[in-house]
Amino acid sequence: MTDPMLVYRIGALAVLFRQIADGRMAGSPMANAALRVEAVGFELCPPELDLPAAASGVLVTPWCMNLVRMPLAREDNPGRVGLTRRLALGREQFDFSGAHEAAIGTFDTCPLFSLMFEFTSHETAVATAEAVLARLREPVPEVARGPTELPARPARRGFLFGRRGTP
Incomplete structure (x- = not known):
């Protein structure tokens, strides 16, 4: 993360979710007390049309783990909250839902884990996040390049455990 706007925006995302953890999620039975908020492996996305x-x-976070697509310039479009759009990450495509927080604006999320009790430590959760990103960012083999060769939307758990197919 060397781009100043990237550093600023992802820092703001992490600060906001730490405030949420310490505020509205404090003491929640949905939160795993062994975990904390951390933004893992954020990189610039390849340019996409429109x-x-x-x-x-x-x-x-202590309550979920999400793929996040964060615009580098703040967007305020609360009307996108809950609306789904398919976005590419590496050679996979996932359905992301629009989200909006007043402190950072509009962004997109795709849940990987809805509750975090499978993780006994923060280090294990971060290692899982890093493994997901490493898999997503594997180079596309020369033979498979091209928009017609993108697979159907994989099931998130199937993707995590190396199984292909739709949910």
């Missing part, structure tokens, strides 16, 4: 410049990575 989409603003953005970064993608994983947001680990």
Whole structure:
């Protein structure tokens, strides 16, 4: 993360979710007390037609782990909350839902884990996030390049455990 806007925007995302963890999620039975908020592996996204410049990575929180696509320039479009759009990450495509927080604006999320009790430590959760990103960012083999060769949307758990197919 060397781009100043990327550093700023992802820092703001992490600060906001730390505030959420310490505020509205404090003491929640849905939160795993062994975990904390961390933005993992955010990098600039390849340019996409009709989409603003953005970064993608994983947001680990005590209550969920999400793929996040964060625009580099603040967007305020609360009407996108809950609306789904398919976005590419590496050679895979996932359905992301629009989200909006007043402190950072509009961004997109795709849940990997809805509850985090499978993780006994923060280090294990971060290692899982890093493994997901490493798999997503594997280079596309020369033979498979091209938009017609993108697979159907994989099931998130199937993707994580190396199985292909739709849910």
